[in-house]
Amino acid sequence: LFLPDELDLNDYCISRPSxxxxxxxxxxxxxxxxxxSGDLLIVDKAEKAHHGDIVIAEIEGEFTVKRLLLKPRPGLQAMNPAYPTLWPxxxxxxxxGVVTAFVHKTRGHD
Structure with a gap:
């Protein structure tokens, strides 16, 4: 366990504020x-999405968070077996945008 003298979550999680x-x-x-559900996603819209990245995507007017598949063809994979992979x-x-980090509260979460 390492405790830094000073930690700024903005500096840690955000490389391109704009x-x-x-x-x-x-x-x-x-x-x-x-x-x-309820977690806070930190998304960079300038980051180039690569195979395997967690992304914010739109399909037919609906927004979703999924793992991007580019091979063998573009798809959006849920990371829960109860949900199907989408093949738009x-x-x-x-x-x-690409989800670069997320914050999950372990207590006091609605």
Whole structure:
């Protein structure tokens, strides 16, 4: 266990403030990576999305948080086996940013 003398969560979690935004997760499709409904997502819209990244995406007007698959074809994978992998047509998939960190409260969480 290491306790830094000073810790600024903004410095730790945000590398590009001008392209970073926060959203709250809704739903349980990502619980296998520890991401739960109500968690705070830190999203960088300037970060290039790569295969395996957790992203904010839009499919047919709906926003979702999923793991981006690029091979063998574009898809959005839930990290909970109760939810299916989504296989949208490439023109239906728009990435709004890469989740670079998230905050999960272990107590006092609504």
């Amino acid at each position: 392209s970073t935004y926060f959203v709250r997760a809704i739903g349980n499709s990502m619980t296998d990576i520890g991401l739960h 047509e490439p023109e239906q998939l728009q990435i709004f």
